[in-house]
Each structure stands twice: as C-alpha cells, then as structure tokens.
Amino acid sequence: MLERTWGPGPGWLGRLTDVDHKRVAIRYVLTAVAFGVLAGLLSLVMRLQLAVPDNRLLGPGTYNALFTIHGTAMMFLFAVPVMQGLGLYLVPLMIGTRNLAFPRLNVFGYYVFLAGGLFLFGGFFLHASPRAGWFSYVPLASLQFSPGKGVDIWAQTITFTELAALVAAVEIVVTTLKQRAPGMRLGRMPVLVWAMLVMSVMVILAMPAIMVASTLLAMDRLVETHFFIPERGGDVVLWQHLFWFFGHPEVYIIFVPALGFVSQILVAFSRRPLVGYPAIVGSLVTTGGLGFALWAHHMFAAGMSHGQSVFFMVASMAIALPTGIQIFCWIATLWGTRPRCARRCCSWWASSSPSCSAASPAWCSPRCRSTSSSTTPSSWWPTCTTC
Amino acid sequence: MLRPVSIEAQPQAWLTGALFGITAVVFILTSAALIAALVRQDPRPPTPATGSAQDDRGRIRAVVTAVGATAVVLAVVVAASLAAGPHRERAGPPDALAVEITGHLWWWEITYLAPPGGTAVTTANELHLPAGRPVDVYLRSADVIHSFWAPSLGGKTDLVPARPGHFRMTPTEPGEFSGFCAEFCGLEHARMRLTVLVDAPDTFERWLADEARTARAPTAPMEEEGRGVFLASPCVGCHTIRGTPASGHLGPDLTHLAERRTLAAGAVPNSVGHLAGWLVAPQDVKPGTLMPPAGLPDHELQALVSYLAGLR
Numbered sequence: 001m002l003e004r005t006w007g008p009g010p011g012w013l014g015r016l017t018d019v020d021h022k023r024v025a026i027r028y029v030l031t032a033v034a035f036g037v038l039a040g041l042l043s044l045v046m047r048l049q050l051a052v053p054d055n056r057l058l059g060p061g062t063y064n065a066l067f068t069i070h071g072t073a074m075m076f077l078f079a080v081p082v083m084q085g086l087g088l089y090l091v092p093l094m095i096g097t098r099n100l101a102f103p104r105l106n107v108f109g110y111y112v113f114l115a116g117g118l119f120l121f122g123g124f125f126l127h128a129s130p131r132a133g134w135f136s137y138v139p140l141a142s143l144q145f146s147p148g149k150g151v152d153i154w155a156q157t158i159t160f161t162e163l164a165a166l167v168a169a170v171e172i173v174v175t176t177l178k179q180r181a182p183g184m185r186l187g188r189m190p191v192l193v194w195a196m197l198v199m200s201v202m203v204i205l206a207m208p209a210i211m212v213a214s215t216l217l218a219m220d221r222l223v224e225t226h227f228f229i230p231e232r233g234g235d236v237v238l239w240q241h242l243f244w245f246f247g248h249p250e251v252y253i254i255f256v257p258a259l260g261f262v263s264q265i266l267v268a269f270s271r272r273p274l275v276g277y278p279a280i281v282g283s284l285v286t287t288g289g290l291g292f293a294l295w296a297h298h299m300f301a302a303g304m305s306h307g308q309s310v311f312f313m314v315a316s317m318a319i320a321l322p323t324g325i326q327i328f329c330w331i332a333t334l335w336g337t338r339p340r341c342a343r344r345c346c347s348w349w350a351s352s353s354p355s356c357s358a359a360s361p362a363w364c365s366p367r368c369r370s371t372s373s374s375t376t377p378s379s380w381w382p383t384c385t386t387c
Numbered sequence: 388m389l390r391p392v393s394i395e396a397q398p399q400a401w402l403t404g405a406l407f408g409i410t411a412v413v414f415i416l417t418s419a420a421l422i423a424a425l426v427r428q429d430p431r432p433p434t435p436a437t438g439s440a441q442d443d444r445g446r447i448r449a450v451v452t453a454v455g456a457t458a459v460v461l462a463v464v465v466a467a468s469l470a471a472g473p474h475r476e477r478a479g480p481p482d483a484l485a486v487e488i489t490g491h492l493w494w495w496e497i498t499y500l501a502p503p504g505g506t507a508v509t510t511a512n513e514l515h516l517p518a519g520r521p522v523d524v525y526l527r528s529a530d531v532i533h534s535f536w537a538p539s540l541g542g543k544t545d546l547v548p549a550r551p552g553h554f555r556m557t558p559t560e561p562g563e564f565s566g567f568c569a570e571f572c573g574l575e576h577a578r579m580r581l582t583v584l585v586d587a588p589d590t591f592e593r594w595l596a597d598e599a600r601t602a603r604a605p606t607a608p609m610e611e612e613g614r615g616v617f618l619a620s621p622c623v624g625c626h627t628i629r630g631t632p633a634s635g636h637l638g639p640d641l642t643h644l645a646e647r648r649t650l651a652a653g654a655v656p657n658s659v660g661h662l663a664g665w666l667v668a669p670q671d672v673k674p675g676t677l678m679p680p681a682g683l684p685d686h687e688l689q690a691l692v693s694y695l696a697g698l699r
Contacts, residue, residue: 060574060674133571139548140531140573145492230549236532237547273438275446301534301569302545303552309473317465324457325450331420332446336429 006098019103021092028085028110028168035117036078042070064131065150069124071134072154075250076161077117080203083257084168087196091172094190096181101174109167116160123153130154135247136217138228138239143221152221158214162207169203172196187281191267191274194281195260198288202253205292210246213239237302244295252291256284259326266330269339275332276325283322290319392564392585394557395472396541402471409460420453479555483521486514490526490533490546490568492677493575494639494652499595500525508599509627511639512652514566514583515598516558517591526552534570537583543569558585574675580653601630602642602698613694616687621679628698638678644698651676663692 008018018024046066049058058066092100100106123129130150132141141151176197180189189197216227217239226232228239267274274280294315296304304312391400436442485500499508514537516522526535528546536543542554566581586594605611617623618633625638633641647657654673655661664671666688669678681688 060577064574131573137532137571140571145531145573235549237550275438275443276450279450301543302532302547303550306473310469313468314465317461317468320461321454321457325454327417328450328453328457331417331424332443332450334421334424335446335449336424336427338428339425 017107019099019107021088021100021103021106024106024110025085025089028088028113029082031110031114031117032078032081032085035073035121036082038121039070039073039078042066042073046070061131064133065124065129068130068133068150068154069120072120072130072157073117075134076158077113077120079254080165080250081113081161081168083199083254084165084172084203087172087199087257088168091175091193091196092179094193095176095179095184097175097179100171101178102171105167106171109164109171112160112167113164116157116164119153119160120157123150128153135243136214136239137243138217138220138234138236139230141217142229144229152218155214155218155221159211159218162211162214165203166207169200169207172200173204176200187278191263191277191280191284192257192260195257195263195284198284199253199256202249202256202288202291206246206249206253209242213242213246216242237299240299240302241296244298245292248295248298249291252287256287259284259287259323262330263326266333266339270334270337271339272333272337274329276329280326280329283325286322287319290315290322294319390539391541392558392560392562393540393542394559395555396539397559398471399541402467405467406464409464413457413460479523480521483523483555484517485523485525486516487525487527488514488535488546490528490530490535490572492530492573493568493579493673493675495535495566495579495581496529496639499598506599508595509640510598510643511647512581512649513647514581515591515594516583516585517588518558518561518585520588521555521557523555524553526554531572532570533568533572533579535566535581536569537564537566537581539564540566540583545570561585561587561590575673578652578654578673580649582648582653598643598646602628604630605694605697607693607697609690610694610697612687613690613692613697616683616691617694620681620683620691622681625678641695641698645696646699651678659692659696662696663688666691 006020008014008020008023043066045058046063049055049063088100088106092098128149130136130141130146130153132146132151132154136151136154139145141154176189176193216225219225220228220234226234228234228236230236263274263280294312296308297312297316300309300312389400389403391397485502487498487500489496489498495512495514497510497512497514501507524535524542524544526544526546528548530548532548533546534543535546540556540558542556544552544554546552562585564583564585566583568576568579568581572579605614614631617628618631623633623635625635627634627636627640627642629640629642645657649655650657650661650665651669651673655665661672665678666681666683668680669676670680681691683691
C-alpha cells in the first residue's frame with residue numbers, strides 16, 4: 001500500500017514524473033557527473049593541444065570553444081548541480097522528512113537543468129559553440145566581436161541552469177526550515193545540513209546577479225540594447241561586477257558543502273562528537289557571508305581605487321579564518337581517536353547513508369536519548385555513529 | 388625564480404616569497420598536527436561523557452589557541468600586503484616618461500607622448516624604456532579588453548574600452564623582457580605578445596630620436612618600386628609610414644618596421660622570409676588576424692618586401 005502511494009507510477013511516464021527526492025536527486029547527480037565527464041574529455045583534448053609547442057591539433061577557434069564549454073560545464077553543469085543533488089538526496093533523510101517541500105518543483109528544476117546542459121552541448125555538436133570564455137567578458141562577448149549564436153546559447157544555458165540552481169536552493173532552504181523532525185532545533189542539525197542550508201542561501205543571493213547579467217547580454221545581442229556597449233554609453237566593467245558577484249560566491253557554494261561533508265564523515269570515523277559544533281556552524285555561516293564581500297578580487301587588474309583594493313584584499317584574507325577554525329576543529333576531533341574503518345564502525349558509505357548514521361531520527365533518536373545524557377547541541381547527532 | 392627588474396616589482400616579488408614562506412610553515416605545522424592527531428592514541432576509553440563540553444575543554448582550548456595564532460599570521464600577511472602595495476596614486480616626478488599603450492585585436496600600439504616642444508612617436512609590439520627613469524604608462528583599448536603584463540616589470544593592468552587606465556613603473560636594469568596580453572581577448576590572444584627592451588638612458592634617447600624620424604627614403608630601384616606598390620595598394624588604408632601619404636590607423640605603424648624583432652605581435656621573427664610569408668598568407672601565420680593577404684604578382688611582392696625590409 002505504502003509502496004503504491006509513494007513509488008513511481010507505471011511505465012516510462014511514471015519514471016519521468018516521479019517526484020521522490022532520492023530518485024530525482026540520484027538522477028541529478030548522475031546527469032551532473034555525465035556532463036562533468038564530457039567536460040573532462042574536452043580538457044583532455046586541450047591538454048593534448050598544449051602538450052607540445054606550436055601544436056596544430058586544434059585551431060585557436062576550436063581551442064577557445066573547448067575551454068569555454070569546459071569551464072561553463074564544470075561550473076554550471078557539474079560542480080553546483082552535483083553538490084545540490086547530494087543535498088536534495090541527503091537533507092530530507094537527515095532531518096527526518098519524507099520528501100522535499102515542493103516535490104514537483106524539484107522535478108521541474110531537474111528538467112530545466114537537463115535542458116540547459118543539452119542546450120550547451122547541443123550547440124557544441126552543431127558547431128555553434130560560445131568562444132568568449134566561461135566568464136564571457138564583454139565587449140568580447142558582444143555581437144560585434146562574437147558574431148553567431150554561440151554566446152546566445154551560452155547566455156541561455158546560464159539562465160536555464162541558474163533557474164534550476166535557484167529551485168534546488170529554495171527546496172533545501174524551505175525543507176530545512178519547515179520540515180525538521182520534532183526536537184531537531186537548528187542548533188541540533190547535522191553539520192552537513194547546515195552546510196547545505198548555507199550553500200542554498202548563498203545560491204539564492206548570488207544566482208540572480210548572473211541571471212540578470214546573462215539576460216542583459218542576450219538583450220544587447222538580440223534586441224540592440226546597450227548595457228555593455230561602451231561606444232553607446234554602456235559599461236563593460238558592470239558585467240564584471242555582476243559576473244563576479246555571482247562568480248566568487250560560486251566558489252563557496254561549492255566549497256561550503258564540501259566542508260560539511262568533511263565534518264560529517266570525520267564524526268563517523270573518529271567515533272566521537274565533533275569538537276566545537278557551534279564554532280563549525282558559525283564558520284560555515286561566516287564563510288557564506290564573507291563570500292559576498294570579496295568578488296572584486298577577481299578584478300584587481302581592471303583598475304579600482306586604492307580603498308577598494310585594500311577592502312577586497314582584507315576581505316580575501318579574512319575568509320581564511322573561518323576555514324582555519326574548521327580545520328582546527330577537525331584536528332581536535334580526530335585527536336587520539338585512532339580513526340580506522342573497523343568492522344564495527346560504519347564504513348564511509350554507511351556513514352552517509354540514511355539507514356545508519358545520517359540521522360533518520362525514527363531509527364536513531366531513542367538510542368541517542370538513551371546513550372547521551374549530555375545536553376550539548378553536538379551530542380544529539382554524533383552518538384548515532386556508535387552503531 | 389622571480390626576477391623583478393622594476394622598483395614596483397621588487398616589493399611584489401618580496402611579498403610573493405614571504406607569503407610562500409609563511410603559508411609553507413602554516414601548512415607544515417597543520418599537517419604535523421593532523422598526523423599527530425591520527426597517530427596518537429587517547430589512553431582513556433570512550434565513555435558516555437565523551438564529547439561533552441566538560442570533556443572537550445582541553446581540545447577547545449587548543450583550537451582557540453590555533454585560531455588566535457592564525458589571526459596573528461593573517462594580520463602580519465595583511466600588513467605585508469599593504470606595505471607591498473598597490474599604493475595610493477601620487478603625482479609622477481617631472482622627468483617621468485609618458486607612454487600610451489593601446490590594445491588592438493591582436494597587437495600593441497605604443498605611443499611615446501610628446502614631451503613639451505617634441506613630437507609623439509608611434510611604434511608597435513616593442514616597448515623600449517630607459518633604465519632608472521619612472522615611466523607613466525597610460526592604457527587604452529581600441530576594441531575588447533586586453534591586459535598589459537610584463538611579469539618581470541610588474542604592473543599587470545587591464546586595457547578597458549572607454550576606461551583609460553594607468554600605472555607607473557621604474558625599470559632598474561637593462562635587458563629584454565617578455566610581455567603578454569593577460570586578458571582573454573579572442574582568437575589570437577595567445578599570439579598577442581610584447582617585447583620590453585630596457586636600455587641605458589642614452590641608448591634609449593638615441594633610439595627614440597631615430598624612431599621620431601620619418602621613414603628612410605628608398606635607395607635601390609627595387610625599394611623604389613616597392614614603395615610604389617605599397618602606396619598603390621590597399622595597405623595604406625590601415626598602415627602609416629611617416630614621410631609618405633600612407634596614414635591608416637587600423638594596423639601597426641610601419642615607419643621603422645625593419646627595426647623590430649618580430650612580426651604580428653611576436654607571431655614570427657622579423658626576417659625577409661617571414662615577412663614575405665606574412666604578406667602572402669597572414670591567415671596561415673596567425674589565423675583570424677585582420678590583415679588581408681596582399682594578393683600581388685610575384686615581382687611586385689618582391690619589391691614590396693625589399694621596401695619594407697629596408698625601413699630601418
């Protein structure tokens with residue numbers, strides 16, 4: 001009965017319209033990995049070209065197309081979606097809810113993402129590749145210097161994938177804030193869920209900038225507006241600000257979930273609670289915030305005032321501190337625990353799978369309550385790892 | 388490893404070395420702590436109190452100490468970065484040389500701005516500078532964004548359309564240094580090179596005076612014929628040869644072409660053979676270049692090559 005209610009519908013249509021977050025998330029991750037493999041193959045060809053000087057394997061135009069597609073695919077079709085896919089899979093399981101807040105929207109997001117990726121690689125196979133770099137700096141990406149449909153395809157891919165990223169981010173934020181198991185206060189959430197929450201808030205704040213930028217670029221190219229055309233009063237540096245206001249947080253959008261994974265895996269292997277849970281969560285949040293204060297360190301050479309360059313330099317240095325806090329907490333957690341993959345200890349996979357320690361609360365909570373008399377926030381979750 | 392040859396590049400090289408040293412020490416210490424954490428065995432068996440605030444007090448104290456140390460190191464690094472620059476813009480010394488560099492798809496136009504009472508001198512793809520004298524470099528772009536970068540001299544700065552840029556450098560020792568376009572600018576970005584030649588001040592002044600002259604008049608009949616070919620061809624639409632009616636501005640100034648070391652912004656050495664190849668089939672030498680093939684009969688081409696190769 002339950003299976004009939006929650007399983008996919010019959011046939012192909014049933015699979016395509018399946019709204020279960022685990023199956024959609026696996027699809028998300030596999031699709032992202034497939035795009036990642038394609039992008040990796042492109043980089044192999046680029047490496048072949050660079051293996052010897054004055055190589056004639058690729059012409060400059062093809063080479064530029066390859067690195068543009070490679071960069072775009074790695075950033076927009078692999079790195080972010082793969083992290084978000086893992087979040088869509090793990091977050092509901094770790095906070096104890098049956099599905100994401102908006103299951104159908106989630107499926108919609110996946111298809112939009114797929115469309116974006118197919119669009120980009122379709123353009124590549126139809127010889128309509130963008131060639132202006134994954135950052136598409138104007139005026140090189142303007143119609144005058146990049147004629148043809150390549151950059152339009154790039155801009156459309158960005159719009160598709162960023163829409164999908166926003167959908168996934170909204171899913172994770174709403175699910176985390178509204179659907180946690182009874183008793184799981186924010187301060188008791190697993191660190192990985194915190195990392196996914198921080199990442200998703202960053203996505204919501206960062207992605208609109210690139211969507212606006214790519215839309216303005218498409219308008220410049222298609223309906224002759226002049227946002228980025230200097231001869232007609234446009235400003236090319238505006239593009240760089242909009243792009244990097246997304247582009248630098250993007251680095252942390254990828255990095256923050258990775259930090260969360262390390263914290264989570266460490267707990268399983270060291271068989272003890274994390275040292276400094278509040279500090280680690282605080283560091284994740286601080287990293288997310290500071291990530292928005294240093295975008296212009298990609299633009300030092302573009303010319304800025306002395307005050308600006310000092311501000312962005314100091315911000316870029318400061319973000320090392322929250323990362324350092326986490327690394328030191330990890331070392332303190334590992335200290336003396338002799339972590340190893342003993343038989344009784346969870347294996348890596350088990351530690352991140354729902355059945356064991358990823359805090360499926362129905363299974364875990366009673367044991368946690370019985371074994372942990374402590375009231376520190378960190379003790380709720382990690383005792384599960386003693387399974 | 389790094390060879391800074393300007394007053395401005397020296398603190399940058401020093402800062403790079405200092406940051407490398409500091410981060411190497413931090414990396415080694417952190418790695419050592421990680422290894423110690425993994426190797427060492429806590430003699431006490433885990434109890435239900437393991438991980439409580441009480442139990443973790445020692446560990447948290449260690450973390451706080453390490454974070455404090457990190458903050459101190461970061462403060463030192465910030466201070467060192469502030470000391471190394473970039474500094475607030477100050478007015479240049481009165482004897483500063485003023486050079487304007489204009490980025491084109493895919494070559495560099497270099498203009499020595501006129502000193503009071505003098506004339507401006509324009510050349511391409513070779514930046515001659517005097518040692519020991521500050522140079523104010525003004526940057527412009529004629530098309531897309533380029534970036535001037537001569538690593539030994541420092542000062543990587545973008546050439547942004549409609550946004551004039553500026554930096555100052557003071558080369559300290561004579562020599563020949565490579566420069567590149569450091570902002571992806573399309574098809575031939577990789578072949579947009581620049582040679583920086585720093586000379587003793589008197590050698591530089593001699594070079595500049597030579598460069599300011601109009602083009603040398605043809606001496607051999609072949610060269611004479613070549614000049615005729617040049618002036619009758621579409622070449623004049625894009626190129627300037629001072630002293631002749633040719634005054635186009637889309638391509639490099641050719642007044643003293645034969646003096647330069649390379650053709651097409653470092654694509655090939657400047658020899659008679661390469662020059663002829665470049666004129667006949669520029670798209671083979673530098674695919675995408677805006678230079679069209681000359682399309683001349685053999686004897687006219689020969690005459691043209693001998694004229695251009697004589698422009699010393």
